[in-house]
Amino acid sequence: MMRADFAAIANWVAPQSQVLDLGCGDGSFLAFLQTQKPVHAYGVEIDDQRVLACVQKGLNVIQQDLEGGLALFEDKSFDTVVLSQTVQTIHQTEKILSEIVRVGKECVISFPNFGHWSHRLAVAMGHMPVSKSLPYAWFDTPNVRVLTIADFEGLAHRLGLDIVDRVVLHEGRPITWAANLLGSLAIYRIRGT
């Protein structure tokens, strides 16, 4: 199954570029990306089964915990660093953001928007939201940081990250108005300054 953000992220990756996909999962995005354009890519993943899935796809994959930072990777050694629906699973948010802009000339971050109206409604009704973009119950979610589009932009501003571009989606369709209320998935293109 192709995730809604894959095509949007792939759009921002130049052919022949060096790509690092952090939290690459089973390698679906990198496999998809390589069908779209020729790139040289590595994935980073912590989970044994997903690392195996990447190897089965013939991808370069490095097993490590992103909480530990990106010490294996040199400054500006990648054209694009992708952090696709992963930032919400990392405790050390500021550290990983500063690391990705150190390693990448440009970074693409996507995350589920907690501010979508259906999530707000769920909380207003007294329950944590469970939806397509936040599919886990509160007690078994891998997400350790819940954030909204407004929250992310606030942190990006505070860390001096340059937001180059943004796409907000709901059920695969772009949202251009009241994004923090109507969008369930946000995708940002950022650079360090």
Added chain:
Amino acid sequence: MSDLHLSRNTIHFAESLPLQSGAILNNYNLVIETYGKLNSDKSNAILICHALNASHHVAGPDPENPSDIGWWDNMIGPGKPIDTDRFFVIGVNNLGSCFGSTGPMSVNPETGKPYGADFPVVTVEDWVNTQARLADKLGIRRFAAVMGGSLGGMQAMAWAIQFPKRLGHCIVIASTPKLSAQNIAFNEVARNAILSDPDFHGGNYYAHGVVPKSGLRLARMVGHITYLSDDDMAEKFGRELQRPAGAPDEYRFSFDVEFEVESYLRYQGDKFSSYFDANTYLLITRALDYFDPARRHGGSLSRALAEVKAQFLIISFSTDWRFPPNRSREIVEALLSNKREVSYAEIDAPHGHDAFLLDDARYHNLVRAYFKKIAEVLP
């Protein structure tokens, strides 16, 4: 299940071999074992490099002693992670070893006596040169993969550096780009145990009809401690006392074997010293010490690996304190800085350094998947 197609051969090399030390070996033999069948364009060959105490006998039952099963039999064979139905696998006994290839126990043709202490010091790079000559003899221009664990991983790495076009994949398991001071220190204790054994006779003990058994035994006991993890030892032995059934579980206040772990180490030491050659132990631990490909590049492993072309699979084990995951990460980092193809897995296994030889589903599934991709591009 199909046949392993085990075949053992002694290959003679008449052309002289210049060694890294400057010494020259005029001629030598290498014993090899092969499994599976070489395909018509000779593209399915895998070279397996052995570690300290192993040999060419990698898989299957020894033809002369069927109870002796190859040291990596769980990895290599029909239907195994390295599937001999697809690949032609070569195990080679390294120069200086004591299992049939030319080494200190062999007769020096110039003197008519065993080389003993006169056998030249050999390095990982020297071994790789002999393995390349072996490949020439077998008509193999390029290995599909060169693979090894520990010291064997160093050889695989050296292959990628010395003969970048002659291997497609380089699989480095539980290895390191160089020994640490602590690693060398353990080797030094082991060597000292041998050198100070009165039966060592400066390495020419063959002439005296003795072997420095107690030194070799002690060397193995020290080495063996570094192959196991603290947790593994706790699990296997804990503080259990070695007592015959029914005997009281009380201290005896003596220096005989009291604890299970002592009994185990003595057993391992006795077993090893009954078949391994002390001079070979000295040589191989020294080859470990000297390995440091970054040294010729001002200490930069990145520059040492700048010309490699092979795709790498690097695997480490979480409880390996001899060559811990950080040492493998150094190799990964150097490959990444050169933008080489590399995958790295860190297996969470309790068995320390020895884990690379043991059955572990995550580890073996990964190697199986990797070799399946290699097999896909074979004709």
